Amino acid sequence: MELDELMQLMKKYDMKSPNTQKEFEDVFELNSMFQIPISGSGMKNYLKPEHAQGIILNFKKLLEMNDGKLPLACAQIGLAFRDEISVKNKLLRVREFVLAEIEHFCYPDDKSHPKFSQVSDTKLWLFPVCKQTEGGRPVFIEIGEAVNTGMVGSETLGYYMAQTQRFLMNIGMEPRRVRFRQHPSNKMAHYATDCWDAEVLTSFGWVECAGCADRGTYDLSQHSKMTGRDLSFERIMNTPSEKEVLTLTINKKKLRESFGEDSQELIEELNDLSPEEMQKMNEILDQKDGEYTINGMKITREMIPKLEKEKKISSVERVTPCVIEPSFGIGRIFYCLLEHTFRIRDGNEFRPYFALPASVAPFKVAVLPLFRNVIVDNFVQKLVDELIEDDVSVWIDKSKKSIGRRYLKMDELSVPLCVTIDEETLNSSPPTVSLRDRDSTEQVRLPISEVLSTVKELAKGKSTWKCILQKYPIFSCKG
Amino acid sequence: MELDELMQLMKKYDMKSPNTQKEFEDVFELNSMFQIPISGSGMKNYLKPEHAQGIILNFKKLLEMNDGKLPLACAQIGLAFRDEISVKNKLLRVREFVLAEIEHFCYPDDKSHPKFSQVSDTKLWLFPVCKQTEGGRPVFIEIGEAVNTGMVGSETLGYYMAQTQRFLMNIGMEPRRVRFRQHPSNKMAHYATDCWDAEVLTSFGWVECAGCADRGTYDLSQHSKMTGRDLSFERIMNTPSEKEVLTLTINKKKLRESFGEDSQELIEELNDLSPEEMQKMNEILDQKDGEYTINGMKITREMIPKLEKEKKISSVERVTPCVIEPSFGIGRIFYCLLEHTFRIRDGNEFRPYFALPASVAPFKVAVLPLFRNVIVDNFVQKLVDELIEDDVSVWIDKSKKSIGRRYLKMDELSVPLCVTIDEETLNSSPPTVSLRDRDSTEQVRLPISEVLSTVKELAKGKSTWKCILQKYPIFSCKG
Structure with missing residues (x-):
């Protein structure tokens, strides 16, 4: 429908805003890409709404780097810009956002994935189109089965869906509040042949945080057509x-x-x-x-x-690769993560914390000396230097505030572990410190020389607090 | 001078383009910030030309997080946008660029830096204003002396200049092609009280890549004045x-x-x-x-x-902090680095490489099996898994190309180390591999179990190829 036709219809039926009863403004066309005026440039310039095309246009370079072999994948993270009519829901709908994308190129007649067997037993909540239209509910199913039965289009698409799920779980989202919703074919983007959104349940409802789309050969074909530069390549049969x-x-x-x-x-x-x-x-x-x-x-x-x-007789054939694209809205994921990990201790609203896993917490560990003198300061400095040397981000609080108040602050900052240097540190041989777990508030006592490796294991997800408890005895439960 | 005055002068003296002898276009005012039209927004919106103000406006939050104490510093990296009249010199003058900034807040009457003593003997090439105006040359001087003699305004400014120098050296720039040039006071940005640019010599001449500026109390005072919200704070005397x-x-x-x-x-x-x-x-x-x-x-x-x-009688006083800002143009630094590290082996233009240190090379190590069978594939997979597990980026080239051609390609990709798995690997106990250094093309033989720690030490700058040579004997010099 043309703009003026739409305008006439609105006038004919005397359409008004249901909220304010005011007349609508004139209809206008919205380009969701921002056009920016560059001085002295006669061209139309836009801020990019996605990274995809920057990668896809470089396909031939990537292929050369990969010795002419598929599959290959390329990732990019950075700002993208879209002119949203309405910016709303806190960080969920904004005009400037950090977007992370992977473009995976594969043969259109072979979308298998070499590592699919490693993830095939991952269970996901899938909400396929058929269930959506019949008013059904999502199903909890192994991705291997979903690919076998054709619910999910290919191994590669399924592989990235499973990895997306793993990523969202690893950073601390609640499994029951994450699902994958399939796009109905009539609502699918013009380029996609199969597309699943990772949706996360928040106080604003289900929010699209990531997407795994099979873009088919659309992008490369279109670029070839419009630029006259062939982006297909020769495959030896x-x-x-x-x-x-x-x-x-x-x-x-x-x-x-x-x-x-x-x-x-x-x-x-x-x-x-x-x-x-x-x-x-x-x-x-x-x-x-x-x-x-x-x-x-x-x-x-x-x-x-x-x-x-x-x-x-020919032994080669020209192939235009298929592009499978997982993309992640980092700001949205971060906002949802804050909702999923927000906790209040013992129902006391003055004791809030974020239960961020050590792998994503901005500071992995805090060092808190209970009192101060030259010897304690030396212990603190040595431990902090060691941690920094090994790229473990550390917060130091040498203030005179009570240890309870300092724990409260570290909880608010989502620091998963606190090391306390106390009287005992000075008297024990080898010197020991207490290590406190944010989520359980449990503490263990361990040699100061084992702090670095323990914190690193927890921060890398290679150990859990449960394992730590088996290694070192519980020290006390105060704070 | 007003625009029309300038226009009249240009007409009066019949000014024309010296290159084309054509008349100039009408004079217009250029705002170096990009204005972007947001649909339905009545406000003027701009893309940010720097990060500084986003941090400075949040000073009170940062101060609270730091328990009300100075100094404190906050860093940000991301895209910035400026409408340059002319985009030129390859990556050196562009309209969209990655900018990294640190905003360091300190007392205006105490710009000492707690870690200055750690860097005070760092020698820099400084080009102060006095030398510039008298047609002199830069001086090679310890930063401690430069601060003591007042050539550089403060310890904090000097500390960041020394760290900037250290950073540029660590990523591989040539010491003799880096200098710090002081801004003349009449050309200094309106906000700065002392400012030194880190300049790097390239084929385009000296290029400004980073800057260390003492912005004084200008930003916080201006924000307080314009918003009516006081950004000063109370200091206990x-x-x-x-x-x-x-x-x-x-x-x-x-x-x-x-x-x-x-x-x-x-x-x-x-x-x-x-x-x-x-x-x-x-x-x-x-x-x-x-x-x-x-x-x-x-x-x-x-x-x-x-x-x-x-x-x-008062025991507190209101203080507006001073802001000292080191800022880094990442794209420019990267371009200059490519110029400084480009090499041609033995004068043969078909054997080019970038001598990027392992710390910044995109891939730290390549794994190259000389031939393939199940046992070799297992060795490759085990080593690669170990490297990836420890976040060491690795390139695998299992192609059938000769080892010489594969080394050439790894040189082009600036991979500093190549591990070769060969016949000997299968026959030695414990299994050994060869490790090749890109810059010298020297090779040593070492147990495969020691590859991970060796590569990590080199990539972290904790070891050098010289140290490796002392630990393991030279294996051969081919390739």
Whole structure:
């Protein structure tokens, strides 16, 4: 529908805002890409709404780097911009956002994934189109089964869905509040052949945080078509195949006599004709006095004596790869994560904390000396230097505030572990410290020399607090 | 000068382009910030040209997080946008660029830095204003001496200059092609009190890649002034001080009689007067029939019976912190780094490589099996899994190309280390592999179990190839 048609309809039915009863403004077209005016530039310039095309246009370079072999994948993270009509729901709908994308290139006739077997037993909540339309509920199913039964389009798509799920769980989201919803084919983006959104349940309802889309060969084909630069490549076939090729016989002398200098260009045009056009021209020329016109030049039978079909053996074929794209809205994921990990201790609203796993908490550990003198300061400095040297982010609180108040602050900052240096540290041999777990508030006592490795294991997800408890005895439960 | 004045001058002297002899276009004002049209927004919106203000506006939050203590510093990295008239010199002048900034807040009367002693003997090439104006050359000087003699404004500024130098050296720049040039005070940005650019010599001349600026209290003062929200804070003084305070005696009843409801607002205005304005008003009211007007309301002596000077003892004082800002143009640094590290082996232009240190090379190590069978594949997979598990980026080239051609490719990709798995690996016990250094092309033989720790030490800058050579014997020099 054109803009003015829409406008007329709105006037005809006297449409008004249901909230304010005011008349609507004039209808206008919205380009969700921001156009930016660059001084002295005659071109239209836009801020990018996604990274995909920057990667896809470089496909040939990536293929060369990968020794001409598929599959290959390329990832990018950075800002993207979209002109949203309404910015709302806190961090969920904004105009400038951090977008992370992977573009995975594979053969269109082979979307298997070499590591699929490693994830095939991952269970996901899937909400396929069929369940959506019949008013059903999502199903909890192994991704291997979902791919086998055709619910999910391919191994590669399924692999990335399973990895997306694993990522969201690892950073601390609640499993029961994450699901994958399939796009109905009529609502799917124009480029996609199958697409699943990772949705996360929040106080605003289900929020789309990531998407896994099979973009098919759409992007590469379109770029090839519009730029005239072929982005397909030659694949060596296991068994050479026989192909039918059409060849025009061109009487160049006749063409020169009729069109002079223009004949060279005409010959190129003739050779560029598609098989269908060649057939069509041939049929016309077969008719009595048949004439076929190219660029205003009339072509007759004597100029093109015949069109022949030949059979050729070829051991290569041209392939346009298929692109499978997992993409992640980092700001949305972060907002949802804050909702999923927000806790209040013992129902006391003055004791809030975020139960962020150590792997994503901004500070992995806090070092809190219970009192201060030169010896304690040396212990603190040595431990902090060790942690920083090994890239473990550390918060130091040497204030005179009570240890309870300092734990409260570390909880608010979501620091998963607190090391306390106390009287005992000075008296024990080897010197020991207490290590406190944010979520349980349990503490163990361990040699100061084992703090670094313990914190690193927890931060890398290679150990859990439960394992720590088996290794070191509980020290106390205060704070 | 106004735009039309400039235009008239250009016409008067018939100014034309020296290159094309064409007339200039009309003069126009250029805002180096990009304005972006947001649909339905009446406001003017801009893309940010720097990160500084986003951090500085949050100073109070940062101070709270740091328990009200200075110094504190906050860093940010991300895209910034500037409308450059001419985009040129490859990656050096672009409109969208990655900018990394640190905002360091400190007391304006104490710009010492707690870690300055750790860097004070770092030698830098400094090009102070005095040397620039007298046509002199840069001097090679310890930063400690430069701060002591007042050449560099403060310890904190000097600390960041030394760290900037260390950073540029660590990523692989040539020491003799890096210098710090001081901004002349007449060309300094309006906000800066001292500013040094880190300049790097390239084929385009000296290029500004980073800057260390003392922005003084300018930003926080301006924000306080424009928003009416005070961004200064109270500092507890070691010794309480006596201060002279001016106090107006206001006859509120008289004000109400004259101005009714407006009197409340007037009282607030009176209390907000600066000491100078209070003095001025008092002098006027002292005159016969003296009247002082605020917002159209005429004030007389009987409304303000007196202005008194009082002495007050105070143990706190309001302080507006000073901001010292190191900022880094990441794209420029990267371009300069490519120029500084580009090498051609043995004068053979077909053997180019980038001598990027392992710490910044995108791939730290390549794994190259000389031939393939199940046992070799297992060795490769085990080593690669180990490396990935420990976040060491690895390139695998299982192609059938000769080892020489594979080394060439790894050189082009700037991979600093290559591990070769060969016949010997299968026959030695424990299994050994060869490790090749990109820059020297030297190789050593070491147990496969020691590859991970060796690569990690080199990538972290904790070891050098020289140290490796002392630990393991040279294996061969081929490739």
